[in-house]
Amino acid sequence: MSSLSPAGTAGDALGVLQRVFGHPAFRGEQAAIVDHVAAGHDALVLMPTGGGKSMCYQVPALLRDGVAIVVSPLIALMQDQVDALLQSGVRAAYLNSTLDGETAQRVERELLAGELDLLYVAPERLLTPRFLSLLDRAPLALFAIDEAHCVSQWGHDFRREYRELTILHERWPEVPRIALTATADPPTQREIAERLQLEDARRFVSSFDRPNIRYTVVQKDNAKRQLLDFVQAHRGAAGIVYCLSRRKVEETAEYLAGQGIDAIPYHAGMDANLRAANQRRFLRSDGVVVVATIAFGMGIDKPDVRFVAHVDLPKSIEGYYQETGRAGRDGEPADAWMCFGLGDLVLLRQMIEQSESGDERKRLEHRKLDALVGYCETMRCRRQVLLANFGEDYAGKGQGQPCGNCDNCLDPPAAWDATVAAQKALSCVYRSGQRFGAAHIIDILRGSDSERIRQFGHNQLSTYGVGTDLDARIWKSVLRQLVAHGLLDVDAEGYGGLRLTEASRAVLKGESQVMLRKPSAARDRTRTARSSAGADIELAPADQPLFEALRALRGRLAREQNVPAYVIFHDATLREIARQRPISHGQLGGIGGVGAGKLERYGDAVLETVLDAD
The missing domain is CATH 1.10.150.80 (HRDC domain)
Structure with missing residues (x-):
């Protein structure tokens, strides 16, 4: 038992929580989880980012005799957790590739001598014969498997080594195991239990809701300027901006820095030392904005990230949930903002089709992308749609305003009868040969006198100029939503041209009505949204x-x-x-x-x- 536990009160979980960590009470199901694991039982814990997952194994580690072995996939996560534990007086250490040989040997000696309460280790090191032999000689309190969704081969953070962690149960069946994740839809939850042999473990599923996060999706229209307006409304706050490509990361970070924002880039193609230095600066300084690919973030414990912005569409709703979950880990108001355009959807569909994945994997990735697009285009409460993807039925706060903290609840979108506009767009796609992208289709509809229009003779089409009643911004919205609703398809294997689907026929014949989300007036909503979201922490x-x-x-x-x-x-x-x-x-x-x-x-x-x- 840890020396930090109150003498003679091995079961006094609340006492450890208060004395060691300074928290007055457990939150949600934390107390039940701690009691269950401290009593020697297995658990599978699904809890949102910022929900206090670490307490679920750190407190039992201090209540049980021996050392808790925490399997963690990222070096940065280990270092942050150990730094925080040492600050609280807990005997913690990690073993990873950043340690020199002498330091690693010292940690191993402390492990064997029973001088550690928690030891963090990567799955790759844990699975080595040498480390397994060390564990045979060490007093073991429990095994904690963090980021357990990494076991799913269909997930966005798959780590092959996680599949082999069943050895923990096979080799030390008497040692309790707790697997934890903040990102798992129902199929992934089942896969985690199966792959880690936790079918008989008690499952604790907390609400995936992050009520302190405000969700906003805007139509992409000069994305750099839109991003700058959003970030400037959070000036002085720490934030993460996600981009799809390394080149865009560099360009966006340079642009923001040129506008007076303390912005730095992060992506896997950077010099390793510079990348590590930028991550340290973000973690250890106030008010830094990191512009990154999705290579950045898993396991980042920085609690005061006030916003996460996506200037490109993520690949799945699970990825989006996990990335936005890095905002507001301290429970205080935070913003999740996304700028979404048809070009994002075209690009991601092309990436899926051009990948070397098998057909089954491609179909799955298309379904995941479609779910995210549905979230972007919904007129319902975004929180309801987001949580439904994790099998959660969000009841909300009242009739018509389910959460009161997303753009659709705060400024409900209007629907409009877009049947005629849809017929014009579909007809134009058909008559131009079903091989041109949205920009060219809009030019035809609006009667553009461009060289490209004349080159293809599209100024002679019957649909040329029939859409001058709508501006280009609205036509972008129409085409994007027609794709989202399955009335247009994207030639993902070619150059992203639009083409009709089987469902298009009924619309063209006038047999089906098309109701679309009406684009909101072009105005800056981020400033008012931020002032409202930040009011609680003033x-x-x-x-x-x-x-x-x-x-x-x-x-x-x-x-x-x-x-x-x-x-x-x-x-x-x-x-x-x-x-x-x-x-x-x-x-x-x-x-x-x-x-x-x-x-x-x-x-x-x-x-x-x-x-x-x-």
Whole structure:
């Protein structure tokens, strides 16, 4: 049993939570999970990002004799978790490729001597004969398998080594296992249980809802400018901007930096040292915006990311959920913003068709992409649609306004009878040969006198100029939604030309009505949305100077120890200190996030800062 556990109270989970981590109470099903695992039973835990998954194995690790082995897929995740545990006085370490031989040997000696409460390790190292032999000689408390969705071969983060983790159950059947993930639809949940031999484990499924995140999707129209407007509305806040390609990452980061935003790039093609330095800067500095491909993010524990922006369509709704889940891990208001256009859909469908995947995999990826497009185009509450993809029926907050925190709830879109417009568009696609993209079709409909139109003789078509009643922005919306609704298809194997589908026939014959989402007026909604979303975390003006002084103290302490600032104290903890202005260790220790270890290490410095501010 850990030396941090209250003497003689091995089952006192709440006592460990309060004393070690400084949290007053468990959230949701945390208490039930902790009791179950601490009693020696297996568990499969599905809990949203920011829901407190780590407590579900860290507290049992301190209640049980021996060391908890935590299987983690990313070096950055291990380092962050261990830094945070050490700050709380927990005996934690990791073994990965960043350690020199001497340090790794020291950690191994501590493992065998029973001097560790938690040891983080990558699956590749765990599966080596040498490490398995070490575990045979170590006192084991439990196995925690984090990011368990990596076991799914159909998922976006598949790690082959995760399939081999069944050896834990086969070799040490008496040691309890807990597998955890924040991203798993019902089929993936079943696959995790099967692949990890956790069919008999108790399953804990929390709501996947992240009520503090505001979801917004806008039609792509000068995406760089739209992104800049959004980011400027969050100036000074940490954020992540996702792009599909490395080239676009570089261009977007350079553009934002040129506009005065503290933006840095991150992608797998960068120099490894620069990439690592950029990640450290994002994690350890305030207000940095990282522009990245999806190679960035899994396991990132930075709690104060105030926004995640997508300037390109993600590949699946699971990927979108996981990426947006990196915002607002501290539970405070955050934004998930996406800029979506038909070109994104065309490109992703081409990528699927041109990949070397088998037909079954391609069909699955098309279905996943279609689900995400359905989310983008929906007129319903986005939260309802998003959670439905994870098998969750979101009841909402009331009639007509189910969540009250997405763009569709805050500014309900209007529908319009687009049957005539659809007939014009479909007819134009057919008469021009079903091989041209959206831009050219719009030029025909709007009667453009371009050289390309004349070159193909499209100024002679009966549909030439029949769409001058609608502007190009609305036609973009019409064509995009016709594709989303299956009334147009994209030639993904060719050059992305539009072509009719079987469903087009009924529309052209006037046998089927087409109702589409009406594009909202071109206006900047991000500023009003942000001011509303951020209202809950505003401090009284009188408390703001103390909050800034506490952040400065935290920054200095973090630099001295070479750790991210948030592993010392979260912003939420500093805000509460600024509001309550404690004058004693007892008062400071009653604030959430101030455990015994941190109180001992930082209490005097924090109280001195509070005193100086009064």
